[in-house]
Amino acid sequence: MKILKSINVVRRNLMHHLTKNIGNSKLNKEGESTIKAEIKRILISRPNARLGNLLLITPLLEEVTNTFPGCKIDLFVKGNLAPILFKNYDNVDKIIQLPRKPFKNLLQYIKVWISIRKTQYDIAINVDKNSSSGRLSVKFSNSKFKFFGDPTTEDIQLKYNDYEHIAKYPIYNFRSYLSAINFIPNNTSIGALNLKLSNSEIIEGKKALNNIVNNDKKTLCIYTYATGDKCYSELWWGKFYKRLKTKYPNYNIIEILPIENVSQINFKAPFFYSKNLREIGALIANTEVFIGADCGIMHLASSVQTPTIGLFSISEQKKYEPYYNHSIAINTNKTSILQSIKIIACMISQNLSLRVTTTSKITALY
Numbered sequence: 435m436k437i438l439k440s441i442n443v444v445r446r447n448l449m450h451h452l453t454k455n456i457g458n459s460k461l462n463k464e465g466e467s468t469i470k471a472e473i474k475r476i477l478i479s480r481p482n483a484r485l486g487n488l489l490l491i492t493p494l495l496e497e498v499t500n501t502f503p504g505c506k507i508d509l510f511v512k513g514n515l516a517p518i519l520f521k522n523y524d525n526v527d528k529i530i531q532l533p534r535k536p537f538k539n540l541l542q543y544i545k546v547w548i549s550i551r552k553t554q555y556d557i558a559i560n561v562d563k564n565s566s567s568g569r570l571s572v573k574f575s576n577s578k579f580k581f582f583g584d585p586t587t588e589d590i591q592l593k594y595n596d597y598e599h600i601a602k603y604p605i606y607n608f609r610s611y612l613s614a615i616n617f618i619p620n621n622t623s624i625g626a627l628n629l630k631l632s633n634s635e636i637i638e639g640k641k642a643l644n645n646i647v648n649n650d651k652k653t654l655c656i657y658t659y660a661t662g663d664k665c666y667s668e669l670w671w672g673k674f675y676k677r678l679k680t681k682y683p684n685y686n687i688i689e690i691l692p693i694e695n696v697s698q699i700n701f702k703a704p705f706f707y708s709k710n711l712r713e714i715g716a717l718i719a720n721t722e723v724f725i726g727a728d729c730g731i732m733h734l735a736s737s738v739q740t741p742t743i744g745l746f747s748i749s750e751q752k753k754y755e756p757y758y759n760h761s762i763a764i765n766t767n768k769t770s771i772l773q774s775i776k777i778i779a780c781m782i783s784q785n786l787s788l789r790v791t792t793t794s795k796i797t798a799l800y
Contacts, residue, residue, distance in 0.1 A: 473502045477558040477575055481567040483513030483534050485730030489627050489737045490601040491561050496625040497605050499525050510571050522630035550575050561604045586610045598752040626758035627737035629715050639716025646704045653686040657726030658698035663748050664727050671698035677775045728754050
């Protein structure tokens with residue numbers, strides 16, 4: 435397994451080196467009104483199969499939709515999650531799916547690449563400037579305007595204190611690109627991650643939660659799993675769970691289980707298990723706070739607008755932290771379990787008041 439991971443790292447580095455200079459975003463100094471009338475069919479490329487990385491493009495989907503009302507969007511992705519996650523996005527037309535294991539499905543892999551050439555797009559957008567496959571897909575697409583994800587000015591990252599976030603810098607870069615082609619971009623606040631749960635899904639999530647707790651108490655939701663080194667030990671979670679129970683004896687505390695059906699607290703809390711991501715999201719949407727390590731389910735919680743506390747130990751906090759609805763990230767290398775519980779208590783006791791108030795109180799704890 436370690437050998438395969440090493441090979442994959444070498445492959446990614448090689449592809450990034452070979453593709454980093456592919457394409458320059460096509461700039462056109464035509465009039466703003468002409469461009470606006472032309473942008474009707476859009477390709478957004480994010481050939482990645484991971485739950486979190488797909489959810490992190492939902493703010494860009496909102497951005498594109500608001501900038502070009504009535505547009506139709508095709509998504510170039512990898513794996514089978516996208517149709518589930520973007521089920522309620524009315525303007526998403528086609529989802530073009532690369533197989534997760536291309537060498538085992540070589541013919542299908544080739545057919546998918548050919549398909550993006552057959553459609554005429556007005557603009558093709560690569561979400562992540564560091565994605566080799568994303569850059570290649572935009573280069574290969576049949577599109578008048580091609581945005582490869584690069585910033586058009588070198589100082590753009592100095593303009594925004596949240597530029598590093600992977601859900602935000604594609605939008606800032608895209609706005610910069612639109613300005614360069616004489617189109618007035620959207621300058622409103624960047625939206626949240628959004629699974630777009632339906633009312634019926636939220637109601638079913640409430641029923642599922644009631645089946646677990648069977649009371650009217652508020653519920654804290656924890657997720658104790660994560661992949662690789664991001665996963666906290668059973669010892670850490672055991673101490674954290676004990677502290678959380680002591681602090682909140684009048685709250686329900688439930689655990690969302692991963693598809694692996696494992697628990698870092700040895701199933702001591704009431705739990706919910708499902709392979710259906712929308713069911714999981716709907717249940718989390720009915721809870722007061724979600725707490726979990728940086729992972730796809732953390733982003734899922736954020737995408738249903740539940741205040742989310744992300745626990746970070748090795749991954750890049752500024753790049754992946756939850757950011758909407760008073761959500762926060764905690765660096766557990768610098769914050770003890772006791773301090774973390776105090777931060778959570780601050781959020782809850784203030785009834786998730788203005789973020790500025792919450793942040794100032796959290797800062798005072800250190």
